[in-house]
Amino acid sequence: MSNAIKISKIPALNIHTEEKTVHPFHYSSEFFSDEKPLNSWVNRIEYFRDAATSLHSYGPKYQNNAFVYEKEIEDFQISYNGEDSKTVLTELSHILEGGIRSQSSQAVFNMVPQPLMDTQAAAAAMQLYNVNAIMDTYGGKALLYEQQVARLLGKWVGWSKANGLACNGGKITLLYAIKSAIKRMAPDSDKLGIPKDIVILTSEGAHYSIEHCCEFLGLGSNQCIRIPVDASKGVSHFNLQDTIRKQHNAGKRIAAILCCGGTTLDFVCDDTQSIVDSVHSIKKDLNLEYTPYLHFDSVIGWLWFSFLSDSTRLETLPLPIASKIQKALDKFKGLQHFDSFGVDFHKNGLCPYASSFFIAKDLPITRHNNGASKSYGEVRAFDFTFENSRPASGIASAWVSLKRLGIKGLQEYLISLLEVSDQFKFILSSHANVTLLNNDSLGWEVIFSLEPSLSVSQLYSKDVISEDFYRYVTELTQNGQPIPSISIIKQFGELYKSEGETGYILYPMHPNLKIKDIEKIVGSILNSYEKHQQLLSKKARQISDKPVALPIR
Numbered sequence: 001m002s003n004a005i006k007i008s009k010i011p012a013l014n015i016h017t018e019e020k021t022v023h024p025f026h027y028s029s030e031f032f033s034d035e036k037p038l039n040s041w042v043n044r045i046e047y048f049r050d051a052a053t054s055l056h057s058y059g060p061k062y063q064n065n066a067f068v069y070e071k072e073i074e075d076f077q078i079s080y081n082g083e084d085s086k087t088v089l090t091e092l093s094h095i096l097e098g099g100i101r102s103q104s105s106q107a108v109f110n111m112v113p114q115p116l117m118d119t120q121a122a123a124a125a126m127q128l129y130n131v132n133a134i135m136d137t138y139g140g141k142a143l144l145y146e147q148q149v150a151r152l153l154g155k156w157v158g159w160s161k162a163n164g165l166a167c168n169g170g171k172i173t174l175l176y177a178i179k180s181a182i183k184r185m186a187p188d189s190d191k192l193g194i195p196k197d198i199v200i201l202t203s204e205g206a207h208y209s210i211e212h213c214c215e216f217l218g219l220g221s222n223q224c225i226r227i228p229v230d231a232s233k234g235v236s237h238f239n240l241q242d243t244i245r246k247q248h249n250a251g252k253r254i255a256a257i258l259c260c261g262g263t264t265l266d267f268v269c270d271d272t273q274s275i276v277d278s279v280h281s282i283k284k285d286l287n288l289e290y291t292p293y294l295h296f297d298s299v300i301g302w303l304w305f306s307f308l309s310d311s312t313r314l315e316t317l318p319l320p321i322a323s324k325i326q327k328a329l330d331k332f333k334g335l336q337h338f339d340s341f342g343v344d345f346h347k348n349g350l351c352p353y354a355s356s357f358f359i360a361k362d363l364p365i366t367r368h369n370n371g372a373s374k375s376y377g378e379v380r381a382f383d384f385t386f387e388n389s390r391p392a393s394g395i396a397s398a399w400v401s402l403k404r405l406g407i408k409g410l411q412e413y414l415i416s417l418l419e420v421s422d423q424f425k426f427i428l429s430s431h432a433n434v435t436l437l438n439n440d441s442l443g444w445e446v447i448f449s450l451e452p453s454l455s456v457s458q459l460y461s462k463d464v465i466s467e468d469f470y471r472y473v474t475e476l477t478q479n480g481q482p483i484p485s486i487s488i489i490k491q492f493g494e495l496y497k498s499e500g501e502t503g504y505i506l507y508p509m510h511p512n513l514k515i516k517d518i519e520k521i522v523g524s525i526l527n528s529y530e531k532h533q534q535l536l537s538k539k540a541r542q543i544s545d546k547p548v549a550l551p552i553r
């Protein structure tokens with residue numbers, strides 16, 4: 001008897017065919033094909049959406065029922081037979097619980113926008129067709145579209161031959177920048193490891209993840225040196241040169257300066273021309289044999305670049321908005337001399353997560369060493385990327401966002417965010433107990449403090465009250481209540497003033513809010529504050545001595 005006959009009789013196969021009629025999983029119907037109508041795919045999304053709707057959350061967060069991780073993790077099981085689509089996708093909807101509900105106009109906690117339907121469709125299409133942007137012979141033109149996005153954005157800042165890498169977030173753009181800088185300073189570091197005398201510089205106002213990037217790269221977080229800032233205008237000529245001189249005197253080489261290109265708090269933005277000039281002059285003074293790599297962390301500020309490509313719209317704008325935009329544009333003048341910048345389309349490009357781009361002036365992904373263009377079949381992203389296999393969803397959604405919005409759409413989006421922010425500031429400041437703390441910001445975040453009543457201030461210090469109000473709002477929104485999910489910043493301004501002040505942050509991300517909506521949101525914040533004050537003055541609320549988990553910035 002041959003083996004083949006034996007194998008055809010093994011019982012497992014029989015069980016499989018017998019079970020086909022009762023098994024909830026049918027191979028034949030589970031796969032997408034080009035010929036099949038999309039209904040069954042859309043149905044799956046509808047199962048999820050219907051279930052998500054029945055979570056009955058109408059506020060800025062999906063209601064969360066308290067849970068402890070270890071128990072939930074241990075309790076997780078799958079059945080032997082699997083379950084049907086509807087059951088599974090309905091159950092999956094609970095994944096939203098406790099998360100931000102970006103559809104809500106009260107979701108003002110951070111820069112979490114609702115993406116355009118087209119960019120969502122683009123991202124979903126890449127999942128549907130299972131595109132792998134590892135290399136062009138696998139991912140087709142995903143790599144070409146990636147470079148089209150990068151080249152276009154590079155041209156806005158004056159780089160003629162920019163290339164880029166789509167990646168999983170702004171943090172990875174910073175990681176790529178540091179990696180590129182190390183490689184430039186120590187070309188053989190890929191083989192020998194990182195020299196011990198390398199440091200990178202960044203401002204006190206720059207993103208908190210930079211030390212972590214240094215850690216991941218094996219550079220070590222201590223090698224990230226923070227430059228003091230005097231103002232949201234960015235690092236000063238003096239502080240930059242002083243830091244460089246100190247590091248140089250300590251025997252260090254400065255591989256990179258990571259500059260701020262607009263942050264979530266007060267839009268901290270370094271003046272790129274002044275950075276370039278400072279670096280140039282200190283290089284001469286100290287006889288440096290190298291030029292530090294210059295990266296611009298413009299994961300937020302990139303949206304302003306749309307005015308670099310065409311600024312005619314600026315002339316037609318009301319002065320306050322035009323001058324805000326112009327002030328930011330003035331800071332971009334030295335970008336030509338920078339090496340790379342970052343873009344987060346999922347922050348302010350109306351794209352879903354994650355669609356970031358690291359864009360570099362000189363990273364010849366699509367060219368040979370002699371400058372000649374590569375052709376299809378020659379581009380291998382994995383020679384440059386951290387990942388090997390790579391989703392194409394970020395590429396597709398960024399590409400669609402740019403095409404759909406056009407220059408005008410991007411500019412209008414920015415303008416409307418700034419207008420909405422001004423309206424928030426105007427309406428907030430018409431209330432006696434509100435103080436605006438970031439009137440001069442070039443961004444659209446709104447930071448303000450609330451003055452407690454006399455009776456409550458006699459019971460607690462202002463800081464304790466402020467913190468507890470944030471705790472109170474968090475409890476309510478976590479509970480699914482429809483009140484604005486404001487955030488908190490302790491010691492706001494302490495970087496550049498003698499002392500900071502606790503403020504609340506409101507991130508309006510919906511560009512089409514009407515005055516009525518804004519009044520409602522402000523009213524809701526002040527109402528909640530009033531209720532909180534009453535609870536405190538009646539001693540109906542205990543202030544917890546557990547410190548609040550301060551939000552990430």
Ligand SMILES: *Cc1c(COP(=O)(O)O)cnc(C)c1O
Pocket residue numbers: 168169170171172206207209262263264297299300344356
């Ligand atoms: C958000 C942000 C980052 C990190 O971006 P992710 O997309 O969250 O990884 C880095 N820098 C700045 C200035 C940011 O605002």
